[in-house]
Amino acid sequence: MNQAYSVSELRQYIQHWKDHQQSIAFIPTMGNLHQGHLSLIEKGQSLCDRSICSIFVNPMQFGPNEDFNHYPRTLDKDIELLESVACDLVYMPTASELYPQGLEKISQVIVTDLTETFEGAHRPGHFTGVATIVAKLFNIVKPDISVFGKKDYQQYCVIKKMAQDLNLDVEIIGQETTREPSGLATSTRNQYLNEEQKLEAALIYRTLQDASDKIIGGEKNFALIEKQATDRLSQAGFDTDYFNVCNADTLKPATPGDKKLVVLVTTRLGDTRLLDNIEIDLW
Incomplete structure (x- = not known):
């Protein structure tokens, strides 16, 4: 599995694939991967020639009472899991590359209408952080499709609306929730x-x-x-x-x-x- 840490490095792989008319599925994650994430990658692989997974713990989507520093980082295990499903490339950017001037000065993507209730109400600013980083990643990767789990149904709707509203050239695919044998949603x-x-x-x-x-x-x-x-x-x-x-x-x-x-x-x-x-x- 290929690994890229910078935009320039990542785009070399992408350009090579596009030169060979290969389609790209993109799955953005924050790591700490489990079977639910792998199902997103496998869905993407069933629809495209190449699969890219990003791992980036996005500080912009954490609220003041949510501990960004304690979000579990399990990079070695994540890479093993991605290799087990033959993911083509993992992109692991740093915050300094994606937010070079810091969070305070970054332009924000605010998706209207769907973000004021439910998770948007309980986690103010969360969906602005999600939409901003996903829009950035879409512009970096330029995938044909991107797969999102429907367990986070509101997030799936927000990303789908953002892509439609901004005329982004990517198809948003929703993947059904994976569950434990008991029925508990994988999370x-x-x-x-x-x-x-x-x-x-x-x-x-x-x-x-x-x-x-x-x-x-x-x-x-x-x-x-x-x-x-x-x-x-x-x-x-x-x-x-x-x-x-x-x-x-x-x-x-x-x-x-x-x-x-x-x-x-x-x-x-x-x-x-x-x-x-x-x-x-x-x-």
Whole structure:
């Protein structure tokens, strides 16, 4: 697997591939990779000739109460995992290269409409940091496609809207969430759970499935579904930030006439904040 640390180095590989009419799939990550990330790379490989994964812990998307310095860095293991799925290249830039004048002076990409609620409300500035770094990476890599996991459904929607709004020449692909056998969504944060908590956390997806079953069965009282789900999680020891039935495209509160829905949940078990969702198609 090729490794690049600078923009100029990376672009030499990309230019060579493009000279040979090879398409490129790009998967941006912050490292600490797991099976979910590998599924994104494998999806990209199924659609393109070449695959590039970036590893960069982006300081711009961390809030003042989120510890950037303690985000797990597991570079050696990450490289082994990327090699195991035959990723063509890993790009590992430094903050000084991507933010040469520091975060205070960097131009920002602000995606409107989708970023004020849910994670945007609980983590102010987070999506500006995400959109800015992803836009920069898209301009550096110039991929044909980029694959994002749907576990972070709001992020997926934000990146898709950014690409559309700015006429970026990249197709955004959503990849379905990978799960543990219990149903728990695969996540970097799962490493903070003990074995007992991992079993308890499987209740999140079961609660989403129950909500989906009720909606597919014809229940239109979404507020009732949300309350029942939140109460169920609370009784099991979770502290829920939100559990909401939304229009899958706008992330606005769902109406009885909506046909494409997504149920979003973020809840805490102990000190660990866990995200998940379930899509519902009523067509």
